[in-house]
Amino acid sequence: MDENKIEGVAEDVVGKLQDGMGGALGDSAMQAKGKARQFAGQAQSAYGDALDTVRDLTADQPLIAIGAALGLGFLVGALVARR
Numbered sequence: 001m002d003e004n005k006i007e008g009v010a011e012d013v014v015g016k017l018q019d020g021m022g023g024a025l026g027d028s029a030m031q032a033k034g035k036a037r038q039f040a041g042q043a044q045s046a047y048g049d050a051l052d053t054v055r056d057l058t059a060d061q062p063l064i065a066i067g068a069a070l071g072l073g074f075l076v077g078a079l080v081a082r083r
Helices: 003-025 028-060 062-081
Strands: none
Touching: 003 028, 028 062
């Protein structure tokens, strides 16, 4: 499991707690910070999931991964060359 996934889940939990405390105390600023922290945690967790998927793919299908990297490199090179 990627450390981004673990940190993201922890950040999401802390954000939920902060959002709940803000709601209980009537502090809308704390609630907003909690929601922002939740969103950031969920994004970081999704990034960790994506990294895990890429690692699994490259371990299981190295030739496909090399082909995808070459294709992506060609596409990026073509886009940069157009400028």
